[in-house]
Amino acid sequence: MKNIFEEAAALQAFLTKQGFSFCFIGGLALQRWGDLRTTNDIDLTLLTGFGGEESFIKTLLAHYEARIPDALQTALDVRVLLLRSPTGVGIDIALGGLPFEEESIARSSEAEFLPGVSLRTCSAEDLIVYKAFAARPKDWIDLEGILLRQRTLDWSYIEKQLKPLLELKEEPEHYGVLIAMRAKFQV
Numbered sequence: 001m002k003n004i005f006e007e008a009a010a011l012q013a014f015l016t017k018q019g020f021s022f023c024f025i026g027g028l029a030l031q032r033w034g035d036l037r038t039t040n041d042i043d044l045t046l047l048t049g050f051g052g053e054e055s056f057i058k059t060l061l062a063h064y065e066a067r068i069p070d071a072l073q074t075a076l077d078v079r080v081l082l083l084r085s086p087t088g089v090g091i092d093i094a095l096g097g098l099p100f101e102e103e104s105i106a107r108s109s110e111a112e113f114l115p116g117v118s119l120r121t122c123s124a125e126d127l128i129v130y131k132a133f134a135a136r137p138k139d140w141i142d143l144e145g146i147l148l149r150q151r152t153l154d155w156s157y158i159e160k161q162l163k164p165l166l167e168l169k170e171e172p173e174h175y176g177v178l179i180a181m182r183a184k185f186q187v
Contacts, residue, residue, distance in 0.1 A: 004028070005113045007085040008042050012119060018059060021047040022120070023108035025094070025130050029121040032111050035145030041090035045122070046081075047105050050097045057081055057095075064091065100129065100161045124150045129162045132178045135171065143178065147185035155182070 008028055015022050023029075027039025048056045057075050064083040067090060068074060075081035075095065083091040096102065104126040110118040122130065128146055131139040159175070166172045 003087060004039060004042065004089060005117050005119070007087060007089045007091075008119050009117045011042060011044075011085070011091065014063060015046070020056065021105050023105045024119050024121045025104075025127065026092070028113075028119060029127045029130075030142055030145070031113065032121050033124040033127050033146050034142055034149055037142075037145075041092060042085070043092045043094070045094045045096040045101050045105060047102055048095045048097060053079075053095050060093065098165075100126075100165060103161070104129075125154050125158050126161070128153070128158055128178070129165065132162055132174055133165050133169065135174050140177070140181075143181060144185060147181055 005028075008024060012022075012024075022044050024042070024044045026041075026043025027037070028042060028044075030037065030039070046056060053076060054072070057072050060081060060083060061071060064085065067082040067084050071082060075093075079095040079097075081093040081095065083093065085091060094101070096105065104122045107123045107126060108120050109123070110120050112118045121127075124146060128143060131143050131146070158178075162178070163172070163175055166174050
C-alpha cells in the first residue's frame with residue numbers, strides 16, 4: 001500500500017509541475033473518507049475540458065507507459081486514460097470536463113497519508129457523488145463506509161450534483177438508494 005501512496009505522490013508532483021488541475025478519487029480518496037481498504041491502482045480526475053484533451057494525453061503518454069494499445073484514441077473516445085507507473089501501478093485518469101468535475105477539483109484538498117506524503121483528494125461529498133454515479137456493487141459497499149465515518153455531510157450539495165448526473169445516465173433511482181442508505185447508516 002505504501003507504494004501506491006508514493007506513486008500517487010510522484011504523479012501529483014508531475015501533474016502540479018505541468019500546471020494541471022486534478023484530484024484523486026476512488027480508492028485513495030476512500031482511504032481518507034471511508035473504510036480503509038486496499039487499492040491496487042490510482043484513480044484521478046484531470047480537468048481537460050472538451051476539445052483540448054489530446055495535449056493533456058500526449059503529455060502524460062510522454063511520461064508514463066500506456067496500459068493498452070492505442071491509448072490516445074481510446075482515451076479520446078471513452079475519456080479515460082489508462083497508464084502504468086514506473087513500478088507497475090495502474091493509473092486511471094478520467095478526463096474531466098463536466099461542471100461537477102470542475103467543482104470537485106476546486107473543492108479538493110490535501111491530506112497526509114504517510115509521513116511527508118500528502119495527496120489532493122476530492123471531498124467526502126464529491127466521493128459520494130462519484131461512487132453513487134458509478135453504482136457498481138463495490139461502490140455501494142464503499143458508500144456504506146463513508147456514511148458510517150462521515151457524520152457531517154452537505155446533503156444539499158450531494159443532491160444538487162448527483163441528481164442531474166443520474167438523470168443523464170437514466171438511473172435516477174440510485175439517488176433513492178443513497179438516501180435509504182443515509183437513513184440506515186447516519187443517525
